[in-house]
Amino acid sequence: MSENSETAYLAIEGGRVVEARSRAPGRTRGELVFTTAYTGYEESLTDPSYEEQVLTFSYPLIGNYGVREERFESDRVHPRGVVARELTDDVAEWLESEGVPAVDHLDTRDLVTGIRDEGAMKCGISAGPDASEEAALEELENCIGMSDHTDIGSQVSIAERTTYNADGDGPRVALVDCGAKGSIVDSLVERDAVVDVLPYDATIADVEHVDPDVLFVSNGPGDPENFTAAEALVEEYVGELPLAGICLGQQVVANALGGGTEKMAFGHRGVNQPVRDLRSGRVVMTTQNHGYTVADPGPLEVTQVNVNDDTPEGLESDELEVITRQYHPEANPGPHDSLDFFDDVLALAGHEKPETTPSA
Numbered sequence: 001m002s003e004n005s006e007t008a009y010l011a012i013e014g015g016r017v018v019e020a021r022s023r024a025p026g027r028t029r030g031e032l033v034f035t036t037a038y039t040g041y042e043e044s045l046t047d048p049s050y051e052e053q054v055l056t057f058s059y060p061l062i063g064n065y066g067v068r069e070e071r072f073e074s075d076r077v078h079p080r081g082v083v084a085r086e087l088t089d090d091v092a093e094w095l096e097s098e099g100v101p102a103v104d105h106l107d108t109r110d111l112v113t114g115i116r117d118e119g120a121m122k123c124g125i126s127a128g129p130d131a132s133e134e135a136a137l138e139e140l141e142n143c144i145g146m147s148d149h150t151d152i153g154s155q156v157s158i159a160e161r162t163t164y165n166a167d168g169d170g171p172r173v174a175l176v177d178c179g180a181k182g183s184i185v186d187s188l189v190e191r192d193a194v195v196d197v198l199p200y201d202a203t204i205a206d207v208e209h210v211d212p213d214v215l216f217v218s219n220g221p222g223d224p225e226n227f228t229a230a231e232a233l234v235e236e237y238v239g240e241l242p243l244a245g246i247c248l249g250q251q252v253v254a255n256a257l258g259g260g261t262e263k264m265a266f267g268h269r270g271v272n273q274p275v276r277d278l279r280s281g282r283v284v285m286t287t288q289n290h291g292y293t294v295a296d297p298g299p300l301e302v303t304q305v306n307v308n309d310d311t312p313e314g315l316e317s318d319e320l321e322v323i324t325r326q327y328h329p330e331a332n333p334g335p336h337d338s339l340d341f342f343d344d345v346l347a348l349a350g351h352e353k354p355e356t357t358p359s360a
């Protein structure tokens, strides 16, 4: 047991234990991943796609512009733990109040290079007055792989349908909430869509009930293969309704249509991932947060690729009226280069495209 209330230990897959400073006490475990984002920490920390992960920031100082609720993407912090070179008091106090253990004053360059070389790995954390190496190792021992969180959707989705902008003049969008970021709903509402947010395990009867013009599968945490209910909806409605998806949504759509997904070594997490549109040749900067990727697009055309590693970033089918993105066009945080994705989705339902896209 530690004498010092500020002590913390991070145990990494393989058994190495790194000493750090506690910024929010407690024990935790999860898949250790990193983001290179240098801004947008409030959005990242409230992004439901980070459920069951321990998030390492490679940018050295996190919290330098405070913590403001209006920038939150959901109503709580989702990573199980937080690691940074230096966390400000504002962020540390916020994480402590949310019961999410956080550590700093460790060599995050070393950690990030390790993840980049060896892939995302399991970890355990013990921080604060009761911290011990043994506790961190015990957490590591009890950590299961991301794909083994088979019911992760229930941890992040809403329990009941919620309708936004019920009086809107635009198309009606059924958004399957696999852990949806708030700004995806906002981006649709800004364009006057009526948005029915449905639970991750919504049934065909639930969709029939809202009678949407578009079926949209949201982002979400973990392995897309665990979202079988959403897959079943895509199978049911392909060819009948326009289909859209963001991040996990793209992966679920590909799986449902006979394609396939796989886990990446360390994923893409950051706000400057370059993406090339193969139809126009244009390169845009994008915000990303994913650890799985589409390995086989099935009947869909790969219309956009990542410039760094050629992984599919956009899938489309004009015939089936499908349009999906692996990155986050809603841009919270992030470059606003791809906000017109939402105009393209609503255009599939006959909504006129604006001359200039509304900005977030």
Ligand SMILES: NC(=O)CC[C@H](N)C(=O)O
Pocket: 049, 218, 219, 220, 221, 222, 223, 224, 246, 247, 248, 249, 289, 290, 291, 292, 293
């Ligand atoms: N942001 C997301 O939707 C993440 C998708 C999926 N959980 C992945 O890690 O690849």
